[in-house]
Amino acid sequence: MKKIYFITGSQDLYGEETLTQAEKDSKEMAEFLSGRLGDIAVVEHTPIVKTAAEAEDVCIKASADKDCIAVIMWMHTFSPAKMWIRALQALTKPMIHLHTQYNEKLPYDSIDMDFMNLNQSAHGDREFGFICTRLGIKREVIAGYYKHDCVVEKIRRFAYAAAAVDFGKGMRVAMFGNNMRDVAVTDGDRVESEIRYGWNVNYYGIGDIAELMNEITEAETDAKMKEYTDKYDMDTDNIAAVREQAKFEAALDKFIAKENISAFTDTFQDLHGLNQLPGIAAQNIMAKGIGFGPEGDYKTAALGAVMQKMAAGREGATGFMEDYTYDLTEGSELELAAHMLEVPPVFAASRPKIQVHPLGIGGKSDPARLVFDGTAGEGIAVSMIDMGTRFRLICAEIELVKQPEPMPKLPVARLMWKIKPDFATGAAAWIYAGGAHHAVVSTALTSEDIRLFAKMTDTELVVIDSKTDLNTFEQQLELLDLKAKMKG
Ligand code: MN
Numbered sequence: 309m310k311k312i313y314f315i316t317g318s319q320d321l322y323g324e325e326t327l328t329q330a331e332k333d334s335k336e337m338a339e340f341l342s343g344r345l346g347d348i349a350v351v352e353h354t355p356i357v358k359t360a361a362e363a364e365d366v367c368i369k370a371s372a373d374k375d376c377i378a379v380i381m382w383m384h385t386f387s388p389a390k391m392w393i394r395a396l397q398a399l400t401k402p403m404i405h406l407h408t409q410y411n412e413k414l415p416y417d418s419i420d421m422d423f424m425n426l427n428q429s430a431h432g433d434r435e436f437g438f439i440c441t442r443l444g445i446k447r448e449v450i451a452g453y454y455k456h457d458c459v460v461e462k463i464r465r466f467a468y469a470a471a472a473v474d475f476g477k478g479m480r481v482a483m484f485g486n487n488m489r490d491v492a493v494t495d496g497d498r499v500e501s502e503i504r505y506g507w508n509v510n511y512y513g514i515g516d517i518a519e520l521m522n523e524i525t526e527a528e529t530d531a532k533m534k535e536y537t538d539k540y541d542m543d544t545d546n547i548a549a550v551r552e553q554a555k556f557e558a559a560l561d562k563f564i565a566k567e568n569i570s571a572f573t574d575t576f577q578d579l580h581g582l583n584q585l586p587g588i589a590a591q592n593i594m595a596k597g598i599g600f601g602p603e604g605d606y607k608t609a610a611l612g613a614v615m616q617k618m619a620a621g622r623e624g625a626t627g628f629m630e631d632y633t634y635d636l637t638e639g640s641e642l643e644l645a646a647h648m649l650e651v652p653p654v655f656a657a658s659r660p661k662i663q664v665h666p667l668g669i670g671g672k673s674d675p676a677r678l679v680f681d682g683t684a685g686e687g688i689a690v691s692m693i694d695m696g697t698r699f700r701l702i703c704a705e706i707e708l709v710k711q712p713e714p715m716p717k718l719p720v721a722r723l724m725w726k727i728k729p730d731f732a733t734g735a736a737a738w739i740y741a742g743g744a745h746h747a748v749v750s751t752a753l754t755s756e757d758i759r760l761f762a763k764m765t766d767t768e769l770v771v772i773d774s775k776t777d778l779n780t781f782e783q784q785l786e787l788l789d790l791k792a793k794m795k796g
Contacts (some may be wrong), residue, residue, distance in 0.1 A: 310349040310471060313370045313401075315604055317387035317436060326426050330384045333410040337454055341380070341508035344460045347621060348467040349377055351476040363395035370398040375559030378402040378470035381447075383432030384410065385425065389439035396443050402470045402764040404463060405440065407433045407451040411422035423526035423643045446763055469760035472618035477506030479572045479613065480562070483516040485578030487604035493744040494605035496694035504699065505765060506709045507610045507683070514574065514624070518581025520559035528558045536588065536662060540653070543661035549584065550662055550676040556582065557589035564598065571599030571609035576648070576670035585670055587649035588662060591721075594652035600628050601746065602650055607692045607699075608746045615690065615748050618761065623682060624752030629723060631745045633714075634731075641731035642709065642724050645749070649677040651721035655749070656680035657710070682723030684710050689725075689747040690739075690758055695768070697792050702743035703758040704734060704772040708751065722747065729774045737772045737781045768792075 316334035318327060338353035346350055357363045370376045379401050382713030402403035409429055440447055448466055452459040487495045499511040532554035536542075544550065563569065576585050594600045597620075612628050619626045628650065635642040648667060653660050660678040667675055691702045706725040715722070755771045762769035768788055770781070 309375070310377045310474065311352045311373065311375050312345065312349045312470070313342065313366070313376055313469060314351050314353050315366055315370075315379055316354075316356045316382065317363070317383040317392070317432065317441070318356050318358055318385045319387050319391070322385060322425060323458075326385070326422075327356065327358065331427055334384060335748050337382075338456060341460070341463065345464060345467055348464065348471055351380070356652055360391035360394060362397060363392050367395040367399040371398060372595050376401055377474040378404065378467065380404045380406050381436065382406045382408060383429050383436045385428055386432040387436060389435045392436060392439050393443070396440065396445055399445075402466070402473065403445065403447040404466055405433065405437065405447050405449045406454065406463070407449060408459070412453045414457070417595075419737070432531040446766060448760065448763065459624060465756060466760055468618050469764060470613045470759055472761060473505075473764045475617040476610070479507050479570045479610065480568050481507055481509040481573075481589070481599070481606055481610045481613075482567060482569045483509060483511050483573045483604055483606050484517065485573075485575040486606060487509060488577060491603060493693060493742070494601070494603055494607070494746060496607050496699075498606065500606070500694075500699070501610065504510050504767070505532040505610070505614075509606045509610065513580075514578055516582050517556065517559050517563060520562055521555050521581075523557045524555045526627060529554045532558045536592065539592075540588075540660045540662050543679075544664045544676065546664040546674070546676070549664045549674060550588065552584055552673075553587060553589040553676045555585075555588055557592055558591060560586075564593075569598070571601070571606075571613040571634055573604045573606050573609050575600040575602070575604045576672075579670065582672045584675035585667060585672055587675040590650045590677045591653055594627050594650070595654050600652070602630075602647060602652060605744075605746050606746070607694070608748060611660050611690065612748045614761070615753060616749055618757055619750060619752035621676050622752045624685075624687075624750065625654035626650070626748065626750040626752050628655050629689065629749040631747070633771070638732075641727070642712070643727060644722055644724050646718075646720045649720060651674060651678070651723070653678050653680065653721070655682050655723055656721070657683045660721065663719060664694075677719070678721055679719060680721045681711055682708060682721070683751065684708050687725070687749055687751040688753060688755055688758065689749045691743040691747045693742050693744055695742070695792070698768055700742065700768045700770070700788075701758060701762050702738060702741045702772070703755045703771055704728065704738055704743070705755055705774065706749075719724065728772065729776055733776055733778055734772050736778060737776055740782055740785060741770050741772075
């Protein structure tokens with residue numbers, strides 16, 4: 309089980325009685341929060357911090373603890389902040405500075421100086437906040453009474469993001485083949501991805517899977533076919549084409565288990581030994597939490613796995629999508645998102661159909677794929693690009709809508725959405741920001757989740773939402789370029 313350390317600051321000037329009470333209070337608060345966060349991580353109480361040495365010890369312990377995904381810091385009393393300098397320099401875990409109190413209300417009848425000295429986070433948290441700002445420490449300040457639902461919700465959201473960042477550390481991503489020839493936006497610096505996010509991205513030959521496919525038994529293929537027909541409707545007579553995909557997926561399952569893979573890419577330019585481009589095989593695997601990027605897009609694959617981790621246990625769907633074509637009817641513009649085949653069935657509005665159609669690209673046999681209409685509701689589309697000196701996340705808030713009319717001749721699954729704040733602004737902003745045609749779409753996460761992920765990983769982020777104004781947005785991009793230049 310992952311842990312979040314609850315670290316309470318004080319100092320040794322207060323005397324035994326106050327410090328014993330502070331210890332007791334902070335323990336009770338950690339236990340309460342653990343009860344509210346237990347499905348994500350245990351909130352572990354640590355002894356109250358009174359000296360620079362104790363502060364340093366607990367921050368080193370948190371940083372070295374592989375199960376610790378984040379820390380919550382709170383100054384119950386005043387805690388002179390020079391004692392936190394070395395501690396904060398040693399801390400490598402995401403931090404919430406929880407600006408709260410043990411008491412919700414003031415005890416107007418009984419309040420005296422003893423009460424004031426014990427309960428003075430209004431005082432102590434400002435001192436602690438200064439040193440964090442002075443040191444340039446990235447942290448999330450959450451202010452409010454710790455038992456209030458809105459405060460607990462913010463801490464939970466942070467914990468989900470911290471768990472996803474932690475999951476990314478050492479996450480293994482397999483690229484079958486390389487980046488699609490000549491395509492710019494899907495490419496990226498894999499070494500930098502590992503330095504910043506811990507994503508270990510490696511190339512494999514698709515022939516490795518083709519070889520594994522030869523060892524797949526009829527019984528294993530039958531089992532995979534049963535999985536398909538349990539979940540989806542067979543809508544083709546070309547069962548052989550579907551069995552080909554089943555064999556491919558069974559082989560990929562083995563590879564993923566053996567190599568401990570959390571995300572993968574393929575490319576239709578490199579299918580040596582395969583008869584079809586993976587369709588239903590890739591789609592069915594994506595529905596199990598494995599990240600996917602087509603055309604060698606490792607950034608989208610890895611980001612997809614991380615975002616699915618962030619969304620685990622929450623309502624809604626998360627997966628890869630591609631911007632394809634538009635309905636530009638004035639005032640009610642819609643985007644149609646799809647892919648050649650690989651649209652994750654988590655987005656299906658109703659039970660997907662298994663169909664076999666020719667593929668106009670790649671020169672292989674007709675691949676089996678899942679076809680369905682997409683779900684509706686509020687969501688986000690997130691794209692990660694490599695700016696050369698840093699990565700950038702572009703997060704657009706979107707409204708997924710039911711497709712206005714049937715599309716009986718479209719042989720692929722699809723989603724439709726409205727761009728915010730309106731088509732002209734939102735689409736232009738995405739393009740100014742350099743957002744890709746590939747994104748991870750989620751109806752489970754919001755731009756708040758992505759903001760937290762970006763903060764924890766020190767990744768540049770731009771958000772396109774109902775308040776976006778193009779002038780301000782372009783100025784933001786200019787400032788970000790300037791900031792990157794100053795950093796060198
Ligand atoms: Mn694509």
